[in-house]
Amino acid sequence: MTHISADDLRFDIATRAVHAGQEPDPSTGAIMTPIFQTSTYVQQKLGEHKGFEYARTRNPTRDALERNLASLEGAQHGFAFSSGMAATEAVLKLLSSGDHVVSGENLYGGSHRLMVQVLERFGMSFTFVDERDPKNFERAITSATKMIYVETPTNPMMRLVDLRAVAELAAARDLLVVVDNTFATPIFQRPLEHGADIVVHSTTKFLNGHSDMVGGAVLTSLDDVAERLAFLQNAAGAVPGPFDCWLTLRGTKTLALRMKRHDESGRRLAQWLVENPRVRRVYYPGLPDHPQHELACKQMQGFGGMISFDMGSFDAARAVAEGTRLFALAESLGGVESLIGHPATMTHASMPASLRESMGLSQGLVRISVGIENADDLLADLEQAMEGAG
Numbered sequence: 001m002t003h004i005s006a007d008d009l010r011f012d013i014a015t016r017a018v019h020a021g022q023e024p025d026p027s028t029g030a031i032m033t034p035i036f037q038t039s040t041y042v043q044q045k046l047g048e049h050k051g052f053e054y055a056r057t058r059n060p061t062r063d064a065l066e067r068n069l070a071s072l073e074g075a076q077h078g079f080a081f082s083s084g085m086a087a088t089e090a091v092l093k094l095l096s097s098g099d100h101v102v103s104g105e106n107l108y109g110g111s112h113r114l115m116v117q118v119l120e121r122f123g124m125s126f127t128f129v130d131e132r133d134p135k136n137f138e139r140a141i142t143s144a145t146k147m148i149y150v151e152t153p154t155n156p157m158m159r160l161v162d163l164r165a166v167a168e169l170a171a172a173r174d175l176l177v178v179v180d181n182t183f184a185t186p187i188f189q190r191p192l193e194h195g196a197d198i199v200v201h202s203t204t205k206f207l208n209g210h211s212d213m214v215g216g217a218v219l220t221s222l223d224d225v226a227e228r229l230a231f232l233q234n235a236a237g238a239v240p241g242p243f244d245c246w247l248t249l250r251g252t253k254t255l256a257l258r259m260k261r262h263d264e265s266g267r268r269l270a271q272w273l274v275e276n277p278r279v280r281r282v283y284y285p286g287l288p289d290h291p292q293h294e295l296a297c298k299q300m301q302g303f304g305g306m307i308s309f310d311m312g313s314f315d316a317a318r319a320v321a322e323g324t325r326l327f328a329l330a331e332s333l334g335g336v337e338s339l340i341g342h343p344a345t346m347t348h349a350s351m352p353a354s355l356r357e358s359m360g361l362s363q364g365l366v367r368i369s370v371g372i373e374n375a376d377d378l379l380a381d382l383e384q385a386m387e388g389a390g
């Protein structure tokens with residue numbers, strides 16, 4: 001019996017989620033990948049070993065996770081990191097001083113902070129564009145541009161990037177296209193199939209799915225990029241511990257099931273919010289009146305459980321965010337439990353207020369991560385919080 005690798009794309013993604021990268025432990029038959037809690041490996045002779053020398057460079061539990069995630073994204077190579085930010089940093093370090101990146105403007109706040117407050121100090125430059133129109137990326141490209149960096153759907157405005165269109169204009173100019181696929185997960189969107197070069201994940205969110213670790217991953221099918229990423233992963237050293245890799249492996253086994261549930265409940269709650277007179281506007285790509293719904297149907301297989309809605313004022317938003325009982329007020333997303341947050345003061349507080357406001361990220365905006373609880377219970381919880389908001 002051999003393990004299911006990224007080459008075995010004839011298996012459905014739900015099957016690969018359970019098996020890819022994992023095989024019963026050859027020494028014991030243990031069906032679960034062991035947690036190889038070790039820093040080093042004994043060598044047989046000088047220069048003779050079993051492929052493992054030091055655990056920053058390689059660890060068998062991490063290997064299994066990297067193969068598993070690569071398989072889910074349909075990639076040839078996977079790299080696990082100690083956080084989503086470490087994964088993003090490694091990808092941006094493929095570039096050098098003087099290089100320019102065109103990025104979508106509606107990014108995870110921490111990604112924006114890393115670019116502007118850290119990497120610009122090292123001579124890299126970034127231009128942020130409205131990601132809804134591919135032409136905006138084209139217009140911002142200069143002779144120094146090396147990379148296009150996007151999220152889709154975006155956090156928290158749920159804007160979409162036309163991956164195929166952006167990949168085509170980048171390919172014509174030899175630019176790398178990087179997609180943060182944290183929100184959609186490979187269950188609902190596989191950017192490499194649309195021409196992207198690199199996928200980034202915060203595995204902290206849906207991939208692990210249980211709000212009990214922090215991690216990141218980078219997936220690609222480009223051999224030369226993979227070689228440089230392996231070098232950066234080892235040289236900079238932001239690697240995850242084996243226990244966190246093991247937790248993530250356990251998480252991905254149920255990813256397909258969990259995403260189906262997030263999606264079903266997400267669609268239901270989004271529709272209920274649209275019909276609620278207290279709610280000014282709902283942002284969810286699964287709604288037929290989302291301005292990019294057609295694109296969502298083209299490049300995604302589901303819409304998930306992330307919904308943003310505008311309550312019209314800071315006070316109304318605060319009353320809802322503080323008034324729920326099942327939805328917990330917290331940063332993060334993608335766990336089995338439902339969370340509620342206020343992007344302007346929480347996840348996106350590090351983004352300039354002018355940029356927040358220009359893209360509609362108002363003080364009245366509330367973001368929910370719909371968990372896998374019973375949808376009737378979640379709906380009733382939102383309803384009582386809205387009533388309390390007056």
Ligand SMILES: *Cc1c(COP(=O)(O)O)cnc(C)c1O
Pocket residue numbers: 083084085086108110111151155180182183201202203204205214215216
């Ligand atoms: C959380 C998040 C990140 C950062 O990941 P960490 O694991 O918190 O470092 C990056 N992108 C998106 C879309 C996220 O939601």
